[in-house]
Amino acid sequence: AAPQLPRRIKPLDQVVVNKIAAGEIIVAPVHALKELIENSVDAGSTSIDVLVKDGGLKLLQISDNGHGIDENDLPILCERFTTSKLQSFEDLQSIGTYGFRGEALASISHIAHLTITTRTASSPTGLRAMYSDSKLIIPKPGQPANPKPVHRNKGTQITVEDLFYNVPSRRRAFRSPSEEYTKILDLVGRYAVHCGGVAFSCKKFGDADVGVSTTAGATITDRTRRIHGNAVANELLPFEVSDDYLGFKAKGMLSNANYHVKKTTLLLFINNRSVDSSPIRKGIESTYAPFLPKGGHPFAYMSLDIEPHRVDVNVHPTKREVNFLHEEEIVRKICESLQEKLAAVDTSRSYALTQT
Ligand code: ADP
Ligand code: MG
Numbered sequence: 480a481a482p483q484l485p486r487r488i489k490p491l492d493q494v495v496v497n498k499i500a501a502g503e504i505i506v507a508p509v510h511a512l513k514e515l516i517e518n519s520v521d522a523g524s525t526s527i528d529v530l531v532k533d534g535g536l537k538l539l540q541i542s543d544n545g546h547g548i549d550e551n552d553l554p555i556l557c558e559r560f561t562t563s564k565l566q567s568f569e570d571l572q573s574i575g576t577y578g579f580r581g582e583a584l585a586s587i588s589h590i591a592h593l594t595i596t597t598r599t600a601s602s603p604t605g606l607r608a609m610y611s612d613s614k615l616i617i618p619k620p621g622q623p624a625n626p627k628p629v630h631r632n633k634g635t636q637i638t639v640e641d642l643f644y645n646v647p648s649r650r651r652a653f654r655s656p657s658e659e660y661t662k663i664l665d666l667v668g669r670y671a672v673h674c675g676g677v678a679f680s681c682k683k684f685g686d687a688d689v690g691v692s693t694t695a696g697a698t699i700t701d702r703t704r705r706i707h708g709n710a711v712a713n714e715l716l717p718f719e720v721s722d723d724y725l726g727f728k729a730k731g732m733l734s735n736a737n738y739h740v741k742k743t744t745l746l747l748f749i750n751n752r753s754v755d756s757s758p759i760r761k762g763i764e765s766t767y768a769p770f771l772p773k774g775g776h777p778f779a780y781m782s783l784d785i786e787p788h789r790v791d792v793n794v795h796p797t798k799r800e801v802n803f804l805h806e807e808e809i810v811r812k813i814c815e816s817l818q819e820k821l822a823a824v825d826t827s828r829s830y831a832l833t834q835t
Contacts, residue, residue, distance in 0.1 A: 501586035508535025509662040514583035519543035525695050532684035534659030544634040547599035557610045559585040585613045594638040605631030664690045668706040669746050669753045711778045714738035720816040725805050731781035739775030746780040754801045762810040766817050
């Protein structure tokens, strides 16, 4: 048989490359929203409002009262790897803010219609800028300038419309907008519990009532009450443990032995990013098991600060699972301390346990 000739290799069109890359970072509306919330928190906002239409597929809008964006940065704002948060590779080791790759706005601009309205403390007016494929859209003759001056207070509003409009396969993958809205409410609720000093709201376009709402002055217990209800808010134990050698500090609010539900609720933040960690989840569940009736599970909010150079921060943005050094020892330390705390509060049960 004649040897088969290889097909020649050709570079993909840049527009295709960008769309593929964007689709890897943003798989669902909630992923875009997470990046936007983190940007608003990074900007020092004390108020963050989210508006959603069709589960975020039609409209995802986030308004904050943070420091805004400098007018001169608007032209490069949505380019890939442009950021105000990182200068050298070494900075990755000590990064204190959520974002660090300068990829979120770029990605969104490739797969949605993106409009940004912003005003800094020193600018005389607000500006509205529209982006496509990471660039400011060049207005056609007769159209208004872009960016264009508008009225607004200090802060930034990001409007994402028609997400995945140019990625039909991805768009078709969404069965129900209400499922996406549920994920959005869950995410906003997580940040609303975690971010003290920031008022959050989230609602559906056209709805009178809000899905999530907290005030900036609310305590952690009150924020938990707003999002997760009285039953759990009345049974919370404050928790804190740290270890210099392992380089971590954990703080949280966890349910006591009077409270249990069918499924564990874990609100986990590592260095202020909402993440998941199977070892921590499993550790917490097995620590609670002896204190709760069979099949009962706890509520746990935990904020873990780990020395930045010990966390693998260069992890892909879609990855909810993070890795860090001394994982096993840190989880063990947290669970030991939690076990003591639960035992101390629940004396009758711990007495029962020592009898068996
Ligand atoms: P990163 O957050 O990784 O820097 P992004 O693409 O998310 O990358 O954002 C790019 C830049 O845009 C940020 O570094 C920040 O300077 C600016 N920015 C984005 N959102 C906001 C906001 N809500 N308020 C102020 N600045 C913002
Ligand atoms: Mg960001």
